[in-house]
Amino acid sequence: MMKPRVFLRCWSVLLLVSVGLFATIVPSAAVSGPSFSNQTPSTLSVVAPGFITLSVQISATSKISDVSMSVNGVQLSPEVAGPSDSQLTASIEWPFAPGLYTVTVNATANGLAGSTSWTFDVVDNGTSSLISFSKYTPTQTSITVSGPVSVGADVHVDASLGSADRIMMVLDGNVVDYSVTGSGTDFTVYFVTGLADGPHQATLAVAAGGSVDVVTWTFSITNVANPVADSTIPVLSNLTPAPFSTSAPGIVTISATATSNSAIKQISLNVGGTALTPDLTTTGSQTTGSASMTLAAGTYTVTATAVDSENDLFTAQWDIVVSSNQGDTEWFNADGTPKSDQINATMRSLVEAFRWHLYGQSWEGTTIPDMPTHATTYSVADPLSDWVTNGTFNVDATNATLKSLVEAFRWHFFAISWDLRSHCEIPTHADCNNPLPPQPIAPWFDSSGNANPANISATLRSLVEAFRWHFWGYSWDGAQHFEMSSHAWPNKS
Numbered sequence: 001m002m003k004p005r006v007f008l009r010c011w012s013v014l015l016l017v018s019v020g021l022f023a024t025i026v027p028s029a030a031v032s033g034p035s036f037s038n039q040t041p042s043t044l045s046v047v048a049p050g051f052i053t054l055s056v057q058i059s060a061t062s063k064i065s066d067v068s069m070s071v072n073g074v075q076l077s078p079e080v081a082g083p084s085d086s087q088l089t090a091s092i093e094w095p096f097a098p099g100l101y102t103v104t105v106n107a108t109a110n111g112l113a114g115s116t117s118w119t120f121d122v123v124d125n126g127t128s129s130l131i132s133f134s135k136y137t138p139t140q141t142s143i144t145v146s147g148p149v150s151v152g153a154d155v156h157v158d159a160s161l162g163s164a165d166r167i168m169m170v171l172d173g174n175v176v177d178y179s180v181t182g183s184g185t186d187f188t189v190y191f192v193t194g195l196a197d198g199p200h201q202a203t204l205a206v207a208a209g210g211s212v213d214v215v216t217w218t219f220s221i222t223n224v225a226n227p228v229a230d231s232t233i234p235v236l237s238n239l240t241p242a243p244f245s246t247s248a249p250g251i252v253t254i255s256a257t258a259t260s261n262s263a264i265k266q267i268s269l270n271v272g273g274t275a276l277t278p279d280l281t282t283t284g285s286q287t288t289g290s291a292s293m294t295l296a297a298g299t300y301t302v303t304a305t306a307v308d309s310e311n312d313l314f315t316a317q318w319d320i321v322v323s324s325n326q327g328d329t330e331w332f333n334a335d336g337t338p339k340s341d342q343i344n345a346t347m348r349s350l351v352e353a354f355r356w357h358l359y360g361q362s363w364e365g366t367t368i369p370d371m372p373t374h375a376t377t378y379s380v381a382d383p384l385s386d387w388v389t390n391g392t393f394n395v396d397a398t399n400a401t402l403k404s405l406v407e408a409f410r411w412h413f414f415a416i417s418w419d420l421r422s423h424c425e426i427p428t429h430a431d432c433n434n435p436l437p438p439q440p441i442a443p444w445f446d447s448s449g450n451a452n453p454a455n456i457s458a459t460l461r462s463l464v465e466a467f468r469w470h471f472w473g474y475s476w477d478g479a480q481h482f483e484m485s486s487h488a489w490p491n492k493s
Contacts, residue, residue: 033112034060036105040091043118048125049098050212051168051205054078055091056116060109064088067107074173074201095168095205096122097214130158131206131213135421137190138434142220145195149221150436151202152178152190152420159185161209170203181420181438188420190437195221229480230492234260234306234314236478238288241302243318243476244461246326249297254278255290256316256478258306263287266307272300295322299330299342303474317474319464331460332453340388346460347387347398350405353467355381358412358427371471372487374427395449402444402459409466410439413484429485 040055041047054071058064063085069078069092082088090105099122106115135154143149151171157164163184169176169191176191189204200221205214229235238257241247254271255278258264267289269276278289289304300322305315319330327334331343355361356368360375367378387398410416411423415430416439424432442455465476466484473488475481482492 031110031112032061033114034058034064034107034109035114036107036116039103039116039118041120044120046121046123047096048212049096049122049214050207051093051166052096052122053091053093054103055089056103056105058082058088058090058105058107060086060107062086062110064107064109066113068105070104071101076173095170095203095214097203097216098122098124099216129213130161130211131208132156133204133206133213133215135188136202136215136217137420137422138219138221138431141218142222143431143434144222144224145431145434147194148192148436149195149434150190150192150420151200152188152437153204153215153217154188154421155186155204155206157185157206157208161185161211164206164208166205166207168203168205170205172200172202179437190420192437195223197221197223229482231261232310233312233480234258234264234308235480236304236306236314236316236475239302239304239316239318239478240290241320244320244330246321246323246328247295248326249322249324250294251292252295252320252322253290253292254302254304255288256304256306257286257288258308258314259285259287260306260308260310260312262309262312264306265309266305268303268305268307270303271295297323304478314478314480315472315474316476316478317468317472318476329453329457331457336451336453337391338388338393338451338453338456340386340391343388343456343460344386346464347401348384350460350463350467351384351401352381353471354405354408357471358408393445393449393451395445398456399444402456403441405463406441406459409463413466413470 036056036058038057040053067080067088067090069076069090076092076094078090078092080088080090100119101122102117102119104115104117106113133153133155137150137152167189169178169189171191178189178191181188198220199218201216201218203214203216205212236256236258240253240255254269254276256267258267264287267278267280267287269278269289269291271293276291276293278291281288300320301317302320303315303317305313307313321328321330325334331339333339352363353371356371357373360373360378361381362368362378363381365380387394387401407418411426412428415428415432415435417423417435418438420435420437422432422435444452444456468474469481469484469486471487473486482489
């Protein structure tokens with residue numbers, strides 16, 4: 001029989017061994033990543049459209065890093081703050097239109113990544129009906145552009161709400177610095193920017209008088225390169241006299257220099273309908289054509305055409321003034337008084353040309369074969385009145401005509417809209433469904449009705465130059481301007 005003392009000693013040894021064994025196989029506390037709580041709005045909750053705060057608390061036993069937040073796959077930039085780097089709250093206020101949204105938040109702690117996702121529903125409660133949106137831009141789901149894009153919408157706020165007191169615009173997950181045109185209750189919100197190829201999403205939220213409404217729309221962009229210079233076509237330079245400059249009456253030298261990828265074989269010069277026979281001189285790759293003629297006081301149109309050995313040609317056309325007073329310009333005398341006949345003739349030709357080009361309205365009652373038109377039917381245009389009589393402007397008529405010409409030109413060339421709305425009823429060489437925002441117009445008259453000769457002259461000159469390029473491909477400075485559409489160069493502009 002075993003003695004009790006021996007048994008107790010053996011048991012004690014066994015117990016010590018067992019305790020030591022277990023101590024070697026029981027692990028320490030497990031390392032864990034971040035945990036998430038207090039998601040807002042709560043999971044499966046239903047909320048009204050508007051400015052909604054998304055938030056979640058993040059906890060860990062060590063420093064938290066790499067916090068990110070997305071909604072339906074769109075990355076946001078939440079504010080991350082907390083009492084410590086292991087206790088944080090990620091939050092952001094964001095505009096939400098009706099729909100189902102899933103928020104995903106990611107974070108890292110202890111070298112382990114963690115995430116949480118929750119879904120909430122935004123349902124229109126009817127209070128937003130006093131705020132409405134229309135005419136979203138871009139208006140097509142897929143557009144091709146060659147430059148900046150205007151993203152925006154028209155907004156109407158019911159008069160009972162007063163003016164809008166808060167606006168937020170989001171593009172591809174980023175709050176943007178928008179612009180506004182219009183009144184307090186009817187206005188357009190827009191943002192102009194370059195966009196990469198692919199899908200894009202815009203959201204616009206407006207609050208007024210306690211009501212909030214939000215709209216979201218999507219579109220896709222395809223960028224195309226702007227036209228570039230064609231080295232196979234001649235270019236002209238050193239136009240003499242300089243465009244719109246003033247020369248003294250008498251013998252005036254007319255000249256232009258041309259270059260191309262092949263030798264220049266001909267330069268023709270024409271002044272006021274009179275063809276000249278220029279002398280040609282070549283230095284290196286440059287050929288200059290020059291001729292002289294006697295000119296009396298007046299305004300003349302000069303045309304220079306260069307032809308290279310491959311029979312490629314290019315034309316420049318510009319106006320010059322001949323006067324004994326160097327202060328005289330094409331449309332104003334040196335003392336600032338308007339040249340009635342010249343201004344009336346220029347404005348009449350611009351209006352008549354535009355009527356024909358856009359609408360097929362003929363000032364002659366017949367078709368104009370040497371002038372392109374977008375119209376398919378033709379009519380007789382209404383007669384025009386003078387804008388200047390005996391040196392005195394009809395200020396209202398001149399303002400109205402110049403404004404309509406400038407706005408129509410900007411729309412026709414670039415789809416720059418005077419009211420940010422689409423005007424597809426007016427032909428344009430740009431995308432009529434993607435209007436660009438209005439651009440400022442320098443005033444032609446002061447508040448007292450006094451003319452600003454410099455601004456009026458600059459406007460008339462730019463209109464004349466743009467028309468000549470657009471209709472016939474005539475350059476105002478001898479350079480190629482394929483960044484602007486031209487019916488003479490349909491495959492290049």
